[in-house]
Amino acid sequence: KAGVTQTPRYLIKTRGQQVTLSCSPISGHRSVSWYQQTPGQGLQFLFEYFSETQRNKGNFPGRFSGRQFSNSRSEMNVSTLELGDSALYLCASSLSAQPSHLNTEAFFGQGTRLTVV
């Protein structure tokens, strides 16, 4: 069974540009969450999608957006990049959408390392 796949693995962008990152969840998983990881702030929740709907959103500016497709693949977009957006962006997929369900385990992808110069 393939794991969570994120593309690209590395990305260098210039301030002001925009970027799109992709995440393919484990087959059968319908929930995809995105996290930003930086040395200073740790792992910060960006948003979560389930069945093409955003279920949760973290405290990030509107420049950060995402979407999910009918095959559960998800993309996140960051517009007007700032130097502070440099980070490792991780996505995680989960089998179920509700905490009460047994399979709530979140599996992470390898991440996309974004560098803004």
Add this chain to the structure above:
Amino acid sequence: GENVEQHPSTLSVQEGDSAVIKCTYSDSASNYFPWYKQELGKRPQLIIDIRSNVGEKKDQRIAVTLNKTAKHFSLHITETQPEDSAVYFCAALTGGGNKLTFGTGTQLKVEL
């Protein structure tokens, strides 16, 4: 908002000793608490988790305890080995759905 505090930020132990990492959470509605291990340059990987209807869970050398009243949960690693060296993150499922709020991480170093 939801908050998870984790201590200590760094922990150095001798091989064979035990290591304990502690976390507290603020959202009383949280009912799922996973622990992740992240080695340098790699993805976070789940090592153990606990649900709010259980007080303790063990898996070989790793155990997690949960005190719902105090909103504390802890990771215990016994007989530590050099390969246990990594950053460990606690997390709590908060706000419904699959939103995980993470602690700030503990850098564990197991010395020979």
